Amino acid sequence: xxxxxxxxxxxxxxxxxxxxxxxxxxxxxxxxxxxxxxxxxxxxxxxxxxxxxxxxxxxxxxxxxxxxxxxxxxxxxxxxxxxxxxxxxxxxxxxxxxxxxxxxxxxxxxxxxxxxxxxxxxxxxxxxxxxxxxxxxxxxxxxxxxxxxxxxxxxxxxxxxxxxxxxxxxxxxxxxxxxxxxxxxxxxxxxxxxxxxxxxxxxxxxxxxxxxxxxxxxxxxxxxxxxxxxxxxxxxxxxxxxxxxxxxxxxxxxxxxxxxxxxxxxxxxxxxxxxxxxxxxxxxxxxxxxxxxxxxxxxxxxxxxxxxxxxxxxxxxxxxxxxxxxxxxxxxxxxxxxxxxxxxxxxxxxxxxxxxxxxxxxxxxxxxxxxxxxxxx
Numbered sequence: 522x523x524x525x526x527x528x529x530x531x532x533x534x535x536x537x538x539x540x541x542x543x544x545x546x547x548x549x550x551x552x553x554x555x556x557x558x559x560x561x562x563x564x565x566x567x568x569x570x571x572x573x574x575x576x577x578x579x580x581x582x583x584x585x586x587x588x589x590x591x592x593x594x595x596x597x598x599x600x601x602x603x604x605x606x607x608x609x610x611x612x613x614x615x616x617x618x619x620x621x622x623x624x625x626x627x628x629x630x631x632x633x634x635x636x637x638x639x640x641x642x643x644x645x646x647x648x649x650x651x652x653x654x655x656x657x658x659x660x661x662x663x664x665x666x667x668x669x670x671x672x673x674x675x676x677x678x679x680x681x682x683x684x685x686x687x688x689x690x691x692x693x694x695x696x697x698x699x700x701x702x703x704x705x706x707x708x709x710x711x712x713x714x715x716x717x718x719x720x721x722x723x724x725x726x727x728x729x730x731x732x733x734x735x736x737x738x739x740x741x742x743x744x745x746x747x748x749x750x751x752x753x754x755x756x757x758x759x760x761x762x763x764x765x766x767x768x769x770x771x772x773x774x775x776x777x778x779x780x781x782x783x784x785x786x787x788x789x790x791x792x793x794x795x796x797x798x799x800x801x802x803x804x805x806x807x808x809x810x811x812x813x814x815x816x817x818x819x820x821x822x823x824x825x826x827x828x829x830x831x832x833x834x835x836x837x838x839x840x841x842x843x844x845x846x847x848x849x850x851x852x853x854x855x856x857x858x859x860x861x862x863x864x865x866x867x868x869x870x871x872x873x874x875x876x877x878x879x880x881x882x883x884x885x886x887x888x889x890x891x892x893x894x895x896x897x898x
Contacts, residue, residue: 543795544792544795544796544831544835545834545835545838547788547791547792547795547835548788548792548831548832548835548836548839548879548882548883549835549836549838549839549842549879550839551784551785551787551788551839551879552835552836552838552839552840552843552875552878552879553839553840553842553843554780554784554843555777555781555784555839555875555878556839556840556843556844556867556871556875557843557846557847557865558773558776558777558780558781559777559867559868559871559874559875560843560844560847560848560865560866560867560868560871561773561852561863561865562770562773562774562777563865563866563867563868563870563871564702564863564864564865564866565766565769565770565773565863566866566868567702567864567866568701568702568703568762568766568861568863569703569759569762569763569766569770573647573648573649573699573700573701573704573758574701574703574757574758574759574762575732575757575758575759576731576732577647577648577729577730577731577732577757577758578729578730578731578732578738578741578755578756578757578758579727579728579729579755579756579757579758579761580593580601580727580728580729580730580745580753580754580755581726581727581753581754581761582751582752582753582754583751583752583753583754584752584754586764586765587619587765588617588619588726588727589619589620589621589726590726591726591727592724592725592726592751593616593724593725593726593727593728593749593750593751594723594724594750595723595724596750597749597750597751598616598723598725598728600745600748600749601614601728601745601749602614604744604745604748605730605741608744609741611730611731613643613646613647613730613731614643614728614729614730615640615641615643615644615647615728615729615730616641616712616725616727616728617638617639617640617641617644617712617725617726617727617728617729618638618639618640618712618715618716618719618721618724618725618726618727619636619637619638619639619726619727620636620637620638620639620687620715620719621634621635621636621637622634622635622637622686622687622708623635624675624676624677624678624684624686624708625675625676625677626674626675626676627673627674627675627676635671635675635706635707635708636706636707636708636861637665637686637687637707637708637710637715638707638708638709638710638715639709639710639711639712639713639714639715639716640709640711640712641711641712642657644709644712644729645657645697645709647729647730647731648699648700648701648704649699649700649701650697650698650699650704651697651698651699652666652695652696652697652698653669653696653697653698654680654695654696655680655693655694655695655696656694656695657694657695658694658695658709658710658711658714659711660711660713661711661713661714662711662714663689663690663691663692663710663714663718664691664692664693664694664710664711664714665684665686665691665692665693665694665708665709665710666693666694666695666696666697666708666709666710667693667695667696667697667707667708667709668696668697668698668699668704668705668706668707668708668709668862669696669697669698669705670702670705670706670851670862670864671705671706671707671708671862672696673851674706674851674862677693678693678708679693680693680694680695680696681693681694686708687718687719688718689718691710697709702863702864703762703861705862706861706862712725729758732757738755738756738757739755741755742754742755766861785878785882788882789882789885789886792828792832792882792883792885792886793885793886793889793890795886796828796886796887796889796890824887824888824890825884825887825888826884827887828883828884828885828886828887828888829880829881829883829884829887830880830883831883831887832879832880832881832882832883832884832886833876833879833880833883835879835883836875836876836877836878836879836880836883837872837875837876837879839875839879840867840871840872840875840876843867844867844872847865847867848865848866848867849864849865849866850864850865851863851864851865852865
């Protein structure tokens with residue numbers, strides 16, 4: 522009998538098109554906004570954690586929040602090469618510098634700070650970067666390669682053209698792609714060219730190396746305590762990226778949580794009103810069903826199930842709309858050091874959470890008027 526009641530209820534959902542449309546707009550609209558905001562947070566998670574960044578470690582000056590605040594002299598570099606190679610059999614080390622340069626965004630006149638990295642061929646290998654167009658820069662030249670996202674997002678980063686970055690003009694010779702989304706928003710040049718252009722001498726800011734052998738970072742760090750000019754931290758690239766973007770991630774998550782809570786409370790009150798309007802047309806139907814011997818508990822359960830199914834369908838629809846509009850879209854936002862390009866991503870958890878929240882609110886919204894109806898009859 523319960524399934525017969527549910528079947529009757531679902532038939533009424535299709536008949537009462539105006540009320541059903543109102544419920545769809547309210548539920549799917551709120552879940553759409555939730556999914557849109559959550560896809561930004563999910564995009565940040567993709568940046569900070571990938572197979573590439575998990576397999577790369579970085580050595581930076583202790584206590585710094587950004588690569589640009591770290592610095593190692595030539596003696597530090599020699600000590601790192603010696604100890605990493607002889608004591609830990611780590612022979613692939615990429616010394617790097619990172620500057621922030623102003624580049625104009627597409628369709629905008631304003632310039633934004635963009636990460637400009639000086640690195641060695643070892644650095645490109647560690648990041649598993651491959652060329653999609655053009656060629657790699659020549660060592661010692663004023664040539665640059667740009668990440669796919671940077672090429673799409675910023676003006677002037679076209680192969681064959683020159684662009685002024687800092688005080689020097691650089692020629693774009695290639696476009697690269699890395700499995701890690703974070704690096705695809707950067708501009709790369711030869712390390713020695715960067716050192717010359719920004720008057721860094723022989724100093725570098727970071728050292729990257731592979732962690733495929735599962736080295737103990739604390740063990741590596743302890744071997745450098747007395748041999749370098751400054752204290753250091755050794756950590757995975759993923760952890761370092763997460764550390765850099767912790768404030769941004771916390772802000773985004775806080776905004777999502779606050780707005781979602783307000784919207785969900787509003788949707789709950791709105792959902793109750795919509796369900797009450799929907800069920801008010803069916804009082805005579807409920808009275809007839811009770812007269813025919815259907816239990817009130819079955820009636821209440823079928824109405825709540827009707828609300829749950831309606832909420833679930835609307836919730837999944839809201840996430841689907843957000844996915845087709847925003848997933849894969851690039852947006853630019855600021856970190857402590859420079860601008861980064863984030864690819865919005867509708868993760869599986871957003872689909873599940875969006876659907877379950879809409880289903881729960883739909884169930885509660887239907888429960889209140891269903892209990893009222895059961896008392897009346």
